[in-house]
Amino acid sequence: GQNIDQPTEMTATEGAIVQINCTYQTSGFNGLFWYQQHAGEAPTFLSYNVLDGLEEKGRFSSFLSRSKGYSYLLLKELQMKDSASYLCAVMDSNYQLIWGAGTKLIIKP
C-alpha cells in the first residue's frame, strides 16, 4: 500500500530552526510537495521537489532523497506565525497526491 509518515506534532522556539521529516512509500513518484495549513484555512503551497537535493526558498528549505524515500522541510528563524500544520504529499505514478496526516508545529516565545 501507499504510505506517508510524518510526526504528529513538534514544538520549537521562536527564532530557532526546526526540521520536519517525511518518509514515503508510494507506487511511483512524480514529486513531493510541502504545504502549510493554518487552523481553519486551506493549505498553501510551500515547495515541490522532484529531483534529489535541497531547494531553498527564503526561510524555508525542502530536501529530497528519492533512494531513501525521504524528505524534510527546514524552517529557519522561526516566527510565531509559522505555527501551523505542515503537510507532506507525494504525487504517485497516476499523478494523484497521496497525503500525510500533517505535522502540527507549535512555536513558543
Added chain:
Amino acid sequence: GAVVSQHPSWVICKSGTSVKIECRSLDFQATTMFWYRQFPKQSLMLMATSNEGSKATYEQGVEKDKFLINHASLTLSTLTVTSAHPEDSSFYICSARWFRTSESYEQYFGPGTRLTVT
C-alpha cells in the same frame, strides 16, 4: 503562485436542502480539479477528481449521487451537496492542478468552504 477562488466561504443550510460550491482557477487553466473534505483536526480526504469535460472519479466511500461534481470548463468546477445532513458539515476545499511544464506539476488550493447543516 496561481490563484484559486472558492465561493461561498461559508454557508449554513437546513437539513434536506442542497448547496452548491464553486471553484475557479483565476489566472490559469486547470487540467484537473480536486475536491477534498476535512473534518476538524483531521487530514485532507480526497473526495473526487474531475477533468474538464468528463465525469468525475469518486473515491471509495463517496456517494456520487450525493456529491455532484460538474467541471464545465478549464477554469470552473462545482460541487453540489444534495439533501444535506448534519454529518455533511465539514470544510470543503477544492484544488486545481497546473502542468507548469512537462516535468513540473503544481497544485493550488482554494480558500475552502465551511458548510454547516442544521
